[in-house]
Amino acid sequence: MSNDILLKVEDLRLYFRTTKGVLRAVDGVSFELARDRAMVIVGESGCGKTSLARAILRLLPRNVHTYSGQVHLDGTEVMALNEEQFRRQVRWVKMSFVPQAAMNALNPVVRVGDQVAEPLLIHNHVKSKKEAMGRVEEALRLVGVPLDFMTRYAFELSGGMRQRVIIAMALVTSPVLVILDEPTSALDVLTQANIMNSLKRIRKELALTYILITHDIATSSELANESMVMYAGQVAERSHAGGFYKTPFHPYSKMLMASVPTLREDKELAFIPGKPPSLINPPEGCRFAPRCPERFSKCDQDPPAVTMEDGRVVKCWLYTGKAR
Amino acid sequence: MMESKQNGTLLQVRDLHTWFELRKFGFLRIGFVRAVDGVNFDLEEGEAFAIVGESGCGKSTLARTVLGLYKPTQGEVLFQGRSLQELGKAYHSQVGYVQQDPYGALPPFMSVKRILEEPLIINKALPSKEARLARIEEVLEEVRLIPVKDIIGKFPHMLSGGQQQRVVIARATILKPKLIVADEPVSMLDASVRVEILKLLRELQEAHRLGVIYITHDLSTIRYFSERIFVMYAAKFVEKAKVHELIHNPLHPYTQALLEALPDPEPENAETFRNVPPGEPPSLVRPPQGCRFHPRCTQVIQGLCDQQVPPEFEPEPEHFVSCWLYRDGQGN
Numbered sequence: 001m002s003n004d005i006l007l008k009v010e011d012l013r014l015y016f017r018t019t020k021g022v023l024r025a026v027d028g029v030s031f032e033l034a035r036d037r038a039m040v041i042v043g044e045s046g047c048g049k050t051s052l053a054r055a056i057l058r059l060l061p062r063n064v065h066t067y068s069g070q071v072h073l074d075g076t077e078v079m080a081l082n083e084e085q086f087r088r089q090v091r092w093v094k095m096s097f098v099p100q101a102a103m104n105a106l107n108p109v110v111r112v113g114d115q116v117a118e119p120l121l122i123h124n125h126v127k128s129k130k131e132a133m134g135r136v137e138e139a140l141r142l143v144g145v146p147l148d149f150m151t152r153y154a155f156e157l158s159g160g161m162r163q164r165v166i167i168a169m170a171l172v173t174s175p176v177l178v179i180l181d182e183p184t185s186a187l188d189v190l191t192q193a194n195i196m197n198s199l200k201r202i203r204k205e206l207a208l209t210y211i212l213i214t215h216d217i218a219t220s221s222e223l224a225n226e227s228m229v230m231y232a233g234q235v236a237e238r239s240h241a242g243g244f245y246k247t248p249f250h251p252y253s254k255m256l257m258a259s260v261p262t263l264r265e266d267k268e269l270a271f272i273p274g275k276p277p278s279l280i281n282p283p284e285g286c287r288f289a290p291r292c293p294e295r296f297s298k299c300d301q302d303p304p305a306v307t308m309e310d311g312r313v314v315k316c317w318l319y320t321g322k323a324r
Numbered sequence: 325m326m327e328s329k330q331n332g333t334l335l336q337v338r339d340l341h342t343w344f345e346l347r348k349f350g351f352l353r354i355g356f357v358r359a360v361d362g363v364n365f366d367l368e369e370g371e372a373f374a375i376v377g378e379s380g381c382g383k384s385t386l387a388r389t390v391l392g393l394y395k396p397t398q399g400e401v402l403f404q405g406r407s408l409q410e411l412g413k414a415y416h417s418q419v420g421y422v423q424q425d426p427y428g429a430l431p432p433f434m435s436v437k438r439i440l441e442e443p444l445i446i447n448k449a450l451p452s453k454e455a456r457l458a459r460i461e462e463v464l465e466e467v468r469l470i471p472v473k474d475i476i477g478k479f480p481h482m483l484s485g486g487q488q489q490r491v492v493i494a495r496a497t498i499l500k501p502k503l504i505v506a507d508e509p510v511s512m513l514d515a516s517v518r519v520e521i522l523k524l525l526r527e528l529q530e531a532h533r534l535g536v537i538y539i540t541h542d543l544s545t546i547r548y549f550s551e552r553i554f555v556m557y558a559a560k561f562v563e564k565a566k567v568h569e570l571i572h573n574p575l576h577p578y579t580q581a582l583l584e585a586l587p588d589p590e591p592e593n594a595e596t597f598r599n600v601p602p603g604e605p606p607s608l609v610r611p612p613q614g615c616r617f618h619p620r621c622t623q624v625i626q627g628l629c630d631q632q633v634p635p636e637f638e639p640e641p642e643h644f645v646s647c648w649l650y651r652d653g654q655g656n
């Protein structure tokens with residue numbers, strides 16, 4: 001495993017202003033990701049996965065209340081850059097994004113080839129249209145879209161093909177890091193498996209680093225070298241994939257894993273009673289405590305992020321005596 | 325519940341076809357979408373089975389035809405041995421429908437109480453207001469929307485996705501039907517809530533000996549729910565078997581691909597590729613000749629699979645497959 005850290009995020013926060021108060025969508029998230037690795041981020045709907053991606057990519061809505069922390073990418077502290085520098089040096093250049101549900105947002109009146117070329121032309125990465133089309137062909141080949149689709153329109157394509165086009169748009173600028181937000185959630189299982197195969201192949205071929213966001217734990221294992229579990233805007237657990245899927249530590253991770261139906265293994269399914277807390281004025285102590293079967297007196301206080309022996313991190317009082 | 329033969333058959337579906345007319349400029353008929361194209365099955369009283377298949381293969385259309393919401397183009401549906409025409413309106417109080425998309429399923433301007441009272445009024449099930457309220461409270465208890473007092477006056481937008489889906493289930497069961505059709509009842513919900521809802525449905529089914537047709541695209545949830553699985557591809561059933569048998573001994577190449585495509589959460593998955601066929605399901609307007617899966621099938625027999633529609637074979641007892649590989653009555 002390489003120790004060459006590509007992305008280091010520290011105490012990242014993204015709070016939104018809402019009519020009911022300040023909503024803490026990303027609330028002090030820290031992690032590291034080595035080059036050539038794939039990290040998956042899992043967690044229930046509304047736990048802040050997309051907001052975290054947007055915070056890293058600085059794709060912010062108007063109602064931002066707080067945006068702070070550090071994002072170190074490939075030797076640069078990108079939070080220190082101004083918007084113009086960030087646009088020229090970082091977004092789409094070094095890291096690109098496959099947004100959630102983007103396949104339904106493709107422009108219906110633009111041909112596929114021109115659509116995929118868009119990030120190149122907007123960000124002036126190429127000198128000529130001809131060069132752009134060369135790069136587009138390469139990107140479409142990578143994701144497995146036949147070249148004669150270049151002259152078609154999005155609405156003429158199936159869902160699976162549209163999603164491949166979206167992924168091509170994220171690859172066309174040759175980034176080092178690609179953040180994929182639920183790239184296959186809306187697709188059929190066979191299409192999903194085919195696209196996962198493509199993503200694996202592309203990563204090997206281009207030595208890319210991925211962050212994959214999904215609420216589907218079983219699918220997440222298809223790409224994961226590292227896993228991060230989010231709960232109510234925070235990191236509950238970070239682990240290498242072997243640790244997470246085999247022996248999750250955090251009580252929330254354990255219950256999440258127990259709720260995943262498996263095909264081949266016979267197991268009694270469990271579920272997590274109750275629901276996640278509001279991100280407006282969340283509870284003071286551990287945010288999972290109200291639903292946690294293992295809670296005890298200490299859980300009224302905010303648990304620290306405990307680093308365990310093999311580098312795994314768990315935000316839970318049960319592990320404070322077992323730190324590295 | 326295979327002993328149920330003595331209880332009688334709840335539903336018989338024979339040679340069912342539901343086609344939608346395709347028109348150009350609103351009047352020129354240019355063809356048909358063959359959304360259900362020759363489906364047969366029996367459902368015993370108190371039995372739960374699942375229909376699994378990918379998006380657009382005709383699951384919802386089949387559900388709606390069985391519920392009497394679409395008139396079949398050909399074939400028939402018999403409920404307790406009587407045709408739906410014969411039963412007329414009475415049929416609607418015997419069947420409950422849990423629709424796909426819970427968020428769109430509940431009228432936003434109605435309280436939970438009104439949502440549940442409406443079917444009772446429309447079907448003239450209970451004459452007195454008090455009796456209706458008592459039944460509403462009973463059903464809310466049953467789907468565990470408790471305390472009932474807190475829930476009954478709420479509007480859908482005040483409820484979580486899981487709670488809304490419980491209201492949908494309450495509405496589907498309030499008339500004490502014999503059959504429930506649940507169309508993707510949990511696919512919109514978070515994984516942690518899904519199991520809870522499926523367990524609830526299962527409990528209701530067992531407690532009231534309901535016949536349940538559970539429709540889903542997610543094979544992995546099925547075995548927690550039903551006894552038999554029917555696999556649907558391009559408007560037809562391709563395989564029918566008991567759950568355990570289908571998962572451990574899938575016969576149709578399409579079923580095999582579906583199972584191969586579904587990962588269990590294992591760290592080793594990141595190191596391997598899945599052996600799944602490329603391509604997509606065919607058009608239902610001009611479906612391929614012969615077996616509809618043949619253009620994607622790795623085991624295609626040229627001159628046969630691309631020419632003739634495979635009949636249903638039974639290579640093992642109670643395990644049916646529509647695939648030419650089993651024409652000698654044995655496995656491949």
Ligand SMILES: Nc1ncnc2c1ncn2[C@@H]1O[C@H](COP(=O)(O)OP(=O)(O)OP(=O)(O)O)[C@@H](O)[C@H]1O
Nearest residue numbers: 016023025044045046047048049050051052061215
């Ligand atoms: N622009 C915004 N203004 C106010 N609140 C927002 C905004 N964007 C997101 N939120 C809220 O922030 C929280 C986190 O949302 P986010 O979309 O990041 O969750 P998610 O984990 O991606 O969920 P899902 O799995 O449903 O995609 C939610 O409570 C959401 O309602």
Ligand SMILES: Nc1ncnc2c1ncn2[C@@H]1O[C@H](COP(=O)(O)OP(=O)(O)OP(=O)(O)O)[C@@H](O)[C@H]1O
Nearest residue numbers: 344357359378379380381382383384385386541608
């Ligand atoms: N009312 C209708 N008029 C015309 N075509 C229709 C109609 N309803 C469904 N179809 C078509 O029939 C086919 C089967 O649709 P259906 O909704 O039954 O599939 P499904 O298996 O339920 O899909 P999903 O998993 O996406 O819900 C599709 O091609 C669909 O576009």
Ligand SMILES: [Mg+2]
Nearest residue numbers: 049050051100
């Ligand atoms: Mg999201």
Ligand SMILES: [Mg+2]
Nearest residue numbers: 383384385424
């Ligand atoms: Mg449907």
